[in-house]
Amino acid sequence: MxxxxxxxxxxxxxxxxxxxxxxxxxxxxxxxxxxxxxxxxxxxxxxxxxxxxxxxxxxxxxxxxxxxxxxxxNKIEFRMAGRRYPLRYDPVAQGxxxxxxxxxxxxxxxxxxxxxxxxxxxxxxxxxxxxxxxxxxxxxxxxxxxxxxxxxxxxxxxxxxxxxxxxxxxxxxxxxxxxEHQYGYAWLAVLAQAPPSSDCVINSIHESGSCVHVRRTPEVSRFYLQCARDDTTEDWPEERIWKEIRLRLALDEPWTLHEGPILSTGTVRMxxxxxxxxxxxxxxxxxxxxxxxxxxxxxxxxxxxxxxxxxxxxxxxxxxxxxxxxxxxxxxxxxxxxxxxxxxVHWMMDLVNTPGLGTPAAPFLHRVQMARLERIVASPPYGAAFLEDYIGYW
Structure with missing residues (x-):
């Protein structure tokens, strides 16, 4: 003993x-x-x-x-309807x-x-x-x-x-x-042998579901794709993964998505x-x-x-x-x-993920998301409140 x-x-x-x-x-x-x-x-x-x-x-x-x-x-980027919505941490973050x-x-x-x-x-x-x-x-x-x-x-x-x-x-x-709280969807977590395509986190708000891009190392990137709660990795072959990433991260301006072999996938029931x-x-x-x-x-x-x-x-x-x-x-x-x-996190889940995905309510709720994002960008006090939480200022 x-x-x-x-x-x-x-x-x-x-x-x-x-x-x-x-x-x-x-x-x-x-x-x-x-x-x-x-x-x-x-x-x-x-x-x-x-x-x-x-x-x-x-x-x-x-x-x-x-x-x-x-x-x-020191910044975060949102995407919606082909446009970028970048938010820099300063001056809120004070360095x-x-x-x-x-x-x-x-x-x-x-x-x-x-x-x-x-x-x-x-x-x-x-x-x-x-x-x-x-x-x-x-x-x-x-x-x-x-x-x-x-x-x-x-x-x-x-x-x-x-x-x-x-x-x-x-x-x-x-x-x-x-x-406990269960969300009505899952995320497909994807780890790819691909250099990051951005110098910050990208949260894309898309009518087909969210897509999040996170850099991990100079050679490896992480992606998350909103999907149906009962989806499995078998439902997401590599071709479908990259097709959805391209669709959900698309911009109406020049931008390069770096692709590469997928190292692992897994479903996260949110x-x-x-x-x-x-x-x-x-x-x-x-x-x-x-x-x-x-x-x-x-x-x-x-x-x-x-x-x-x-x-x-x-x-x-x-x-x-x-x-x-x-x-x-x-x-x-x-x-x-x-x-x-x-x-x-509960608030941000509603900001990023398309609620009611696949239901008649989805078009309305997606436009509510759009209005919320536009308010974060247009209203300095509202944007500052978001950044204080996101950065972990308190």
Whole structure:
């Protein structure tokens, strides 16, 4: 049996940031992850890093890779009816910007930093059962790579193992409430071996459905296509994907779409979820284990990292200063921020995605979208309010 102060389930961005900050502060912790290291460091997810998270990483001397190779983004572009609608972050942002730095790159950086500090990180070690969370010595039963089992006994468990992990399922029935909203459509997520066709995110509002273009690296681009909720990847062969991207991003002016081999596709059934509270006894939830937002606006990655910092700081207070106040306030503190993010993402979903797609109401609702976009561009106060939320100014 292993004993430690904090047992962390999941080596994604939230789990690894908690672990790295605790290790550097002298709080003992063990991280267990069901996947192997190569999978974790190559798992493609979000890539838009808000200035608040950049500042967070700088404060903790973890921004080296991001600052060296990340791409600065200081504007967003909408498209509609063949026209561009660019919005620059300044003067609203006062010099703040986004960085484009794929999530797997940051996870790799955090893994390397944690291991360099002598951290205990166990890949291919799935957590099977978490027990004792209503007491002061919870246990994580894990399966070792050799097939045997081991118990990790700790003071606190951090559940950062995603929406379908064991941590959330450990909370007793009735002790956690899940607030959920299902959207009536899905997004086809496309990763292509193609140089970005823009120096910023493009959100195209189109009567056939939205199309979002996001740069990932100088050689790789991400596209999202609004589609029917029950569509599968088999419904979207490569020829159809590029045809719809060309149609939905088209402009009435010269512009080049860079195409290339499609590396992967997947359907994302758009939904929002918040679980409250984010703590039960000695178990604390962070990231996707506690909340899910659709990818529009790039918020999920950022809010998970903000969870991680707040939780790590509360744990430091508890173990280093015997002060429980910040840790006890973790759930209400984070939920206030999370609901603010959910409100903005819900609003932006209606802005970008064609509502009522395929129904008689679609032409009317699409024109409401057009009017909303025109107001964002024409009204400085309305545009500024949008940018404050989008940039993550607050």
């Amino acid at each position: 292993t004993t430690t102060q904090v047992g962390i389930v999941g080596a994604g961005p939230a789990g690894m940031l908690v672990a790295t900050l605790l290790r550097r502060a002298g709080v003992d912790c063990v991280v267990v992850e069901q996947r192997d290291r190569a999978y974790v460091e190559q798992r493609s997810r979000g890539g838009t890093v808000e200035h608040r998270v950049v500042d967070l990483l700088r404060r903790h001397d973890l921004a080296g890779g991001l600052l060296a190779t990340g791409q600065v983004e 703040r910007s986004h960085y484009i730095y794929p999530q797997q790159f940051l996870v790799r950086d955090l893994v390397e930093a944690y291991l360099a500090d002598g951290g205990d990180l166990r890949f291919e070690t799935p957590a099977r059962v978490i027990t004792g969370i209503e007491g002061d010595r919870p246990r994580i039963e894990v399966e070792s790579p050799s097939g045997g089992s081991e118990v990790i006994e700790c003071d606190v468990v951090v559940g950062a193992d995603g929406e379908y992990g064991v941590a959330r399922r450990t909370v007793p029935a009735g002790a956690l409430h899940a607030y 939904r929002s979820l918040v679980c409250a509270p984010m703590r039960h006894g000695s178990l604390f939830l962070a990231g996707d284990a506690a909340h899910v937002v659709p990818p529009v606006g790039g918020k999920g990655f950022n809010v998970a990292l903000a969870d991680a910092e707040e939780l790590a700081l509360g744990l430091m207070d508890r173990f280093l200063r015997h002060d429980h106040e910040r840790l006890d306030a973790y759930s209400p503190t984070r939920l206030a921020r999370i609901w603010r993010v959910q409100e903005f």
